[in-house]
Amino acid sequence: MSVETKVEYEIVIGLEIHAELSTESKVFCGCRTTFGADPNSLVCPVCLGLPGSLPVLNRKAVEYAIKAGLALNCEIARYSKFDRKQYFYPDLPKAYQISQYDLPLCRNGWVEFEINGEVRRVGINRVHLEEEAGKSVHSGERLLGSEYSLIDYNRGGIPLIEIVTEPDLRSPEEARVFLEQLRQILLFTGVSDVKMEEGSLRCDANISLRPKGSTKFGAKTEVKNLNSFRSVQRALEYEAQRQREVLESGGTLYQETRHWDENRGVTVAMRSKEEAHDYRYFPEPDLVPLVVDEAWIERLRAELPELPRARQARFVEQYGLPRYDAEVLTTSPQLADFFEACVAEYGQAKPVSNWIMGEFLRLLKAEGKAVEQVQVSPKGLADLLRLIDQGVINANVGKEVFEEMFHTGKEPGAIVKERGLEQISDTAALAAIVDQVIAANPDAADNVRNGEMKAIGFLIGQVMKQTGGKANPKVVQALLRERLLGG
Ligand SMILES: [Zn+2]
Structure with a gap:
């Protein structure tokens, strides 16, 4: 007799969350950040990356990022710096994004949330400050199959924080509940309006499976295009099941990026996941290092709600x-x-x-x-x-x-x-209406006399109807009882 042993898998999830900071102006120039303005009306040589222009760091954006870090129980780095992350995409006019690589502004935090009556804690690996890219608008529903794409650079250069969690989440439902909690913290802190539907809060998820009890991580996939809390949970449920099926059939999983297709309810392979060295990070030479002193941090901590x-x-x-x-x-x-x-x-x-x-x-x-x-x-x-x-x-x-x-x-x-909505509590006025209603509904009245109390509700309803809903229901009930049951 052969005993079939089925491997039990544990789901391992980590999230990368991007939140736009709700500053008035962009992170490295003075352009406004208003949502919904005419395309390319909120731009300047700096955020368009024109030659010769130089970035200047927005103090408010730094303060918001520090506040977010404090609200997420992070340590705030006294010294951090900015780096160039190189990649080529039309929504990025400089062909690099100013971000933070090895010295992020905030590290080692945590967030607690409650699920099914249990308090869970998720580690926050880092929170760093970076700039937002522009927005591609495709002529069709998505890039694939579109005849042309247009770029709106209004969004380019809006300050953004990237929040990276530790891989501490253990189910798709936990991931959703955690994200809801994180959203609320940012909302209360007042640093972002965190609207997933307007794109000011976005989330990518890393998910892998491993045999229960194992401490090694399996090959992870990064799931993108999660546009709502619901789709975070749905996409991860789908992806966990897909990975389980691959593993159970003896297949191999590869590190890759997958796109969540909301309509079809599936994830689709996009590309093999890029590694950090693919981005050729190097220190941003146009910005001085960011030095934050204790007094500044304490002032911001005191401002936290x-x-x-x-x-x-x-x-x-x-x-x-x-x-x-x-x-x-x-x-x-x-x-x-x-x-x-x-x-x-x-x-x-x-x-x-x-x-x-x-x-x-x-x-x-x-x-x-x-x-x-x-x-x-x-x-x-x-x-x-x-x-x-x-x-x-x-x-x-x-x-x-x-x-x-x-x-x-x-x-x-x-x-x-x-x-004229005053309640009618005057017994004499209501008594006349009660008598009319009893006379007009003899069957219901008999039912009440015979102890069927459901019928009294019907009669009260009739009185309410006659009075345009203004009768005092307690007085009406007392009158009906007095007349039909003798008090
Ligand atoms: Zn600008």
């Missing part, structure tokens, strides 16, 4: 919120600020959290807006909650009022007055 995981923990602790609420409310610093400002106005946290997670986020999503783009004020939301507490309006009408506040920024009290 409370980071997402710390803020989540505080929301649970200070406001007694469930973890889930704390996570939702800290998806952006603006949302977290709005929540805290509302609580300061209203005094209680959970009702505010419920309204923000419910109606507020629903409307934001429906309109594709960000928190800072809408006019509802913290005081407005607090006033609305008080109107409901005081019984002036019921919760359903509250939603209607909130929607108008969301669109117009008007005060809730004014909306209620203008539209």
Whole structure:
């Protein structure tokens, strides 16, 4: 009898993340960095690499890169330098990119994230500062099959940080959750707007397999064109499965770069992976070394805001919120600020959290807006909650009022007055309507008399209909019970 032993594989993933820094001007010249400007309108001799032009380092870009490094728990190099990375591609007018090679600005950091209730830590190998390339626009859907390509150099020279993790991630899902956490840290730190859909946050992934327990790494592939968090996970799931099949069938894997084809859901071989020596790195002779002193680093450290995981923990602790609420409310610093400002106005946290997670986020999503783009004020939301507490309006009408506040920024009290939305709690007025509804629905009324309490909901609904939703449901229920069940 032969026993088939199947090798169990461990997945090893490391990520390389590029984030554009949200400085006003480019990293080595004074050109603006505005997104969506007319093609080639934000360029100058420096970022076009014209002969005789010289780069000057943008101090703000250095500060943002240091802040990112500090937020990722890195050591900041007191001395680092820039290097030329040579490669020939039309979106790179100088035919080299100014980057950092052997002496990056930040090293040896880590990021913690939580997955399935477990805290995981991923090492950050380095964070370095470099310049962005231009953008190729192909006449067809992609380069292959296009008749021509155009280049927009507006993006060329925007400051970029490259963040390289250690190969510490063990599943495609972990890679996605880690990346979401990293994005949030950069967002809270305020150094990048990290929009994957606009390309200001990009991610390449290195993945390899090895027999469980082995400490040697297998041949890795670098997966490119990961345009969303979802595609990071999907592409890595596909690639892990592909590599497993190759290994199980006795094949050999080679180090290569593969392109994720989102539509077909597969990775496709692009080229054998280049090695560092292919780029002929050498020190950039037009820039002096970057020297950073302790006082500067400490000033930037003091400017760091409370980071997402710390803020989540505080929301649970200070406001007694469930973890889930704390996570939702800290998806952006603006949302977290709005929540805290509302609580300061209203005094209680959970009702505010419920309204923000419910109606507020629903409307934001429906309109594709960000928190800072809408006019509802913290005081407005607090006033609305008080109107409901005081019984002036019921919760359903509250939603209607909130929607108008969301669109117009008007005060809730004014909306209620203008539209005559005050709740009807007057027993005499409601009693007449209750009697009409009972008379018009004798079957339902009998059902209630016979103890079928589902029918009472139907009758309450009828009264609400008659009153345009303004009846106080508690008073209506009490009246129905009194009349049908004798109190
Ligand atoms: Zn320029």
